[in-house]
Amino acid sequence: MFFFSKHPKILYDIQKNNKPITVQNPLVRYKLLDILKPKTTLYYSYTVRDGQTPQFIAHRYYGDETLDWVIFVVNDVIDPQYDWPLNYNDLLNFIRNKYGSIETAMSTVHHYEQIVQTSSVLFDETVVPEIVVQVDSTTYNSLPASERRSVDSFEYETNVNDNKRKIKVLHKDFLTKFVSEAQSVF
Numbered sequence: 001m002f003f004f005s006k007h008p009k010i011l012y013d014i015q016k017n018n019k020p021i022t023v024q025n026p027l028v029r030y031k032l033l034d035i036l037k038p039k040t041t042l043y044y045s046y047t048v049r050d051g052q053t054p055q056f057i058a059h060r061y062y063g064d065e066t067l068d069w070v071i072f073v074v075n076d077v078i079d080p081q082y083d084w085p086l087n088y089n090d091l092l093n094f095i096r097n098k099y100g101s102i103e104t105a106m107s108t109v110h111h112y113e114q115i116v117q118t119s120s121v122l123f124d125e126t127v128v129p130e131i132v133v134q135v136d137s138t139t140y141n142s143l144p145a146s147e148r149r150s151v152d153s154f155e156y157e158t159n160v161n162d163n164k165r166k167i168k169v170l171h172k173d174f175l176t177k178f179v180s181e182a183q184s185v186f
Contacts, residue, residue: 043074043168051087054080061169070178075167085164095157105154112140113149 011020046057054068054077062070077083086094092102099105112135119130132149140148151159170178 042171042174044171046167046169048085048165048167054084057167057169062172062175067175067179070170070175070182071167073182074170083164085161091158091161095154098157099153102154105157106152108153109150110153110156111151112137113151114139114143115147115149 009022011022044061048057054071055065057071058067059065071077072080075083095102095105099108113132114135115130115132117128117131120128122128135143135148140150
């Protein structure tokens with residue numbers, strides 16, 4: 001994967017035979033400065049569609065699929081295998097492997113939620129989001145039905161995966177500076 005090709009090289013004795021070889025150091029992380037993260041003018045909001053790869057998005061926005069590592073860094077993706085959204089079939093396989101079957105996942109309560117505020121739309125079309133808090137089963141059972149919800153494991157895993165679809169893409173105007181800064185670190 002090109003992502004690790006930008007990492008510095010180190011000597012490492014993989015086979016523990018006192019014969020170290022040169023490898024990319026996958027433990028090095030380049031972190032976007034925390035003060036830059038809230039600067040919304042630096043980014044596009046993007047929703048990853050089913051089956052889209054970081055390479056596809058890098059090619060679409062930067063004209064270069066090898067800049068997928070920029071997508072990873074901007075979104076704090078440490079392990080692309082697990083931090084990138086799964087396509088639908090892979091998600092179903094993940095759920096089957098974790099819970100035994102889709103049916104089991106759908107019939108297993110993952111957690112309970114108290115609905116503190118329902119979603120609404122104001123007169124100026126501003127959307128007020130729903131607010132929920134996770135509660136224990138005793139609290140859940142004491143709430144009126146209109147103020148509580150149980151979340152099954154299938155819904156939970158689907159929501160986690162869907163939340164991974166909401167990413168930021170660094171604006172192309174800042175790309176050259178970002179890449180040169182990263183290269184100076186590596």
